[in-house]
Amino acid sequence: MAQSHAEHHGPSYMAIFWYLAVLTVIEIAVIFLPIGKLAIGVMLVALASAKAALVALYFMHLRFETKTLGYIALTPVVIAALLVLVLLPDSLYMPHQTAGDKKMEAPKH
Amino acid sequence: MSDAATALHHPAVEPVESPLTPESWGKLGMWVFLAGDAMGFGVLLASYGAMRAGSADWPNPAEVLGIQLTALMTFLLICSSVTMVKSLENLKSGNLARAKMFLLLTALGGAIFVGLQAYEWTHLIHRGLMVFGNPWGATLFGASFFIITGFHGMHVTAGVIYLLSIYGVISRNSDMGYKYMVTEVAGLYWHFVDLVWIMVFTFVYLL
Numbered sequence: 001m002a003q004s005h006a007e008h009h010g011p012s013y014m015a016i017f018w019y020l021a022v023l024t025v026i027e028i029a030v031i032f033l034p035i036g037k038l039a040i041g042v043m044l045v046a047l048a049s050a051k052a053a054l055v056a057l058y059f060m061h062l063r064f065e066t067k068t069l070g071y072i073a074l075t076p077v078v079i080a081a082l083l084v085l086v087l088l089p090d091s092l093y094m095p096h097q098t099a100g101d102k103k104m105e106a107p108k109h
Numbered sequence: 110m111s112d113a114a115t116a117l118h119h120p121a122v123e124p125v126e127s128p129l130t131p132e133s134w135g136k137l138g139m140w141v142f143l144a145g146d147a148m149g150f151g152v153l154l155a156s157y158g159a160m161r162a163g164s165a166d167w168p169n170p171a172e173v174l175g176i177q178l179t180a181l182m183t184f185l186l187i188c189s190s191v192t193m194v195k196s197l198e199n200l201k202s203g204n205l206a207r208a209k210m211f212l213l214l215t216a217l218g219g220a221i222f223v224g225l226q227a228y229e230w231t232h233l234i235h236r237g238l239m240v241f242g243n244p245w246g247a248t249l250f251g252a253s254f255f256i257i258t259g260f261h262g263m264h265v266t267a268g269v270i271y272l273l274s275i276y277g278v279i280s281r282n283s284d285m286g287y288k289y290m291v292t293e294v295a296g297l298y299w300h301f302v303d304l305v306w307i308m309v310f311t312f313v314y315l316l
Contacts, residue, residue: 013194020187028180031171031315041316048311052304059190059300069129069137072144080151087155091162 016058023051135294143301146264150305153260154312157253166246173245174233174254176314182225183310186265189218190303193296200279200289209276212292215299216272219265226262230255254313261309264302271295 011019027047030040057063062070130136161167196211233254237244243251275295279288 013191013198017187017191021184024180024183024187027311027315028176031176044311044315048307051307055190055300055304055307059194059303060297066129069140072129072140076144076147076151079148080155083151083155084158087159087162091159 011058013058016054019054020051023047023054133290133294135290136297139294139297143297146301147305150260150308153253153257154308157257157312160247160249160253164247164249168243168245168247168250170250170254170314170316173238173250174229174314178225178229179310179314182222183306185218185222185225186303186306189215189222190300192218193299197289197292197296200285200292203285205279205288208288208292209279212272212276212279216269216276219269219272219299219302223262223265223269226258226265230258257309257313261302261305264305268299268302271298 027044030043030047033040056073062073128134128137130140192211192214196208196215199205199208199211238251238254240252240255241248243249272295275291278291282288
């Protein structure tokens with residue numbers, strides 16, 4: 001146990017906590033920014049990925065494990081990215097899709 | 110006789126190979142399980158995106174669902190991840206009482222999370238959001254919302270039960286190394302549930 005403790009040289013757990021808390025606040029602020037929907041989307045995905053990476057690397061100690069274990073963890077990320085790439089072209093060609101201006105409507109009864 | 114003893118002490122592993130997780134096989138097992146589980150969540154979120162992209166009347170989730178409560182839930186889950194690592198840290202330094210207290214706090218955080226989710230669901234159902242009905246547009250919005258948050262909520266519920274049983278294990282077992290190992294493996298699951306919620310919060314509530 002003492003050996004593995006010596007290997008952990010990353011930021012402290014409380015530092016990671018503050019990074020996560022601040023990133024969450026930024027995420028919530030981003031959705032109110034007066035910029036395009038695509039820009040907001042890109043920023044949100046980047047922020048969420050950063051948070052997920054912080055949790056995996058430090059809370060789950062992935063940074064201190066063998067590389068191959070990291071490859072196991074990366075497999076679903078790669079597969080999910082491929083799935084999005086496969087679906088993306090079709091969704092971009094949806095003719096009736098409007099660029100986010102069709103929002104909430106009154107409840108239909 | 111000596112052959113049998115040698116075979117027992119040298120399991121069928123290539124001599125040049127070293128295990129991915131030298132501390133325990135349980136850790137490797139958990140990682141492989143989590144990779145598979147992540148694929149399940151990945152598929153759910155990707156298909157959510159595909160359905161949303163193909164829909165003309167998808168509601169704006171942040172307006173319909175409200176994000177104040179879920180932001181609080183996100184914060185709660187992050188806190189419970191911190192208490193989880195604190196529990197492990199205390200086990201490492203041999204402070205069993207504090208480790209157990211932090212483990213209980215982690216489970217409590219998870220239980221409150223599930224409670225808040227139940228409250229949120231009740232509120233939305235009263236406003237008319239159903240698995241097969243959505244007063245604000247696309248029906249699939251209701252279905253995908255309940256399936257994704259429900260699947261995650263089930264993971265949190267299972268996690269709370271898992272953590273409480275680990276509490277029992279580290280209370281009864283006397284081997285400090287074993288206590289550390291089982292708590293570390295349980296912690297992996299718990300942080301994964303937190304990680305998935307970060308994704309769900311972003312893709313289902315904010316985006």
